[in-house]
Amino acid sequence: MPDGVVKMVPRSLFPATSDEMWARNGQYLDQSGWLSISAGGLLIEHGERAMLIDAGYGPFPEPVSMMEHGMASMYGGSLVESLAKLGRRPHEIETVAITHLHIEHLGWAAHPAPGDARPAFAHASYQLSHKEWEDRNMTFGVTDEIADALAPQVRIVDDGDEIFPGIRAVALPGHTAGQMGYEVTSGDERLLAFADVMHSPVQVEHPDWAIVGEATAGESSKLRRKMLSQLADEGTIGFGIHFADVPFGKVWRAGDAFTWVPLA
Template structure:
């Protein structure tokens, strides 16, 4: 047990690499684009120095919470869907607030390692319209003028796209304009790909969406930014500073933690460290995230 705990502690301090699991005939893979370093007290404002002193396994050598940035590739019957599109080929450093440094750029190479080209992606389904999820849907391919994924359809929840004015007010008018010609809005419960259904879960944003993928008697819930770090599985009331409605998100997260503890249910946390796929397991201290890699 000691070696297993040590391995997990190491994984909580590094961003995820490519990881894949099978749900029957459907293969789902984390596609890395980059990583993010977050200031823990600013991100989870209900925490204290004492909390993080008790959980050093989540923090890197500079005291930042380590997260991953990328997307989820869903492959079935030769077809390919991408959920979220990373941050794109850039680095952003912010001197104050929850975000320390975020960088991207690796998604094309990660797709190639998985045997896919960008042209294989028939659609990109977004959990929400923050820049660390839009990435390559707005940024040009290396050496090109059009976005890397410009050939694909962009699937966005109807309430999220209806309030794109919120993005424009935040200075993201160019991103909205880049998305607009390719957008198809989707609704709660809609099947967008074999075995993949939309579930609209507002809170982090006004139209935040999760994607529930079923196959082989199991299901995977790609829950987007409803949870930023596995430490929130233990403490679902701790909302992120990025949440549009912290109370609404906390209520959803409590329900989500219960759901992820059900048999045959796997979660996917796009911003988790190197534990992006996992189950929720109850132990003596309450619910906890347990990585799943196969």
């Protein structure tokens, strides 16, 4: 469910890269040379029931300059409309699994829907790990007001917990210490929503590329390689919340090299 986008200066997101490296990977940039990082949520339905993994950036449709953080602009606002196109209204969402407490993942869980004083998903429980909630005041953009808006609906989830039929929490510490991914099983197929283990398909080809601010860059790289091997070897579908217009895909491998193959 698209909500918005962050336009990034490529070398600001990946500070160890060079202009020459991006010249060889220009297919991941737009015509202006920006790296587009999408924001939104993954809708999962089970009969009449529905849940979301992540809740976008929120009701901020006007691009905001974020150059002090190395970004070009950041905006959101279309998640509720995206749900409506599939015949879903916010009050029908019973669970929002928040992978981690960064503002482009928790948006509508803390901000009101148009014409309402309460957060858009006021009827839902908010699932997140104990460590993520414990560290809430240390995370990007989480003010006391946002934490207070989330608090009444927070429910703690542990690695391996089933939070919804066929949905299992998977601990993916690295980007944040309490980051959770979610494995979705339907019949013989599986999908892994891998949160911010990767921010762009370019990291499938270059899993050692660490983003700015990763305190454990080496451990994050190991986690990326481990996850890519799992996706490739098991044939699991991957879901990258930040992968712009190719969020669903499979990973092919040739030795230690990986390729993201988007699903049509």
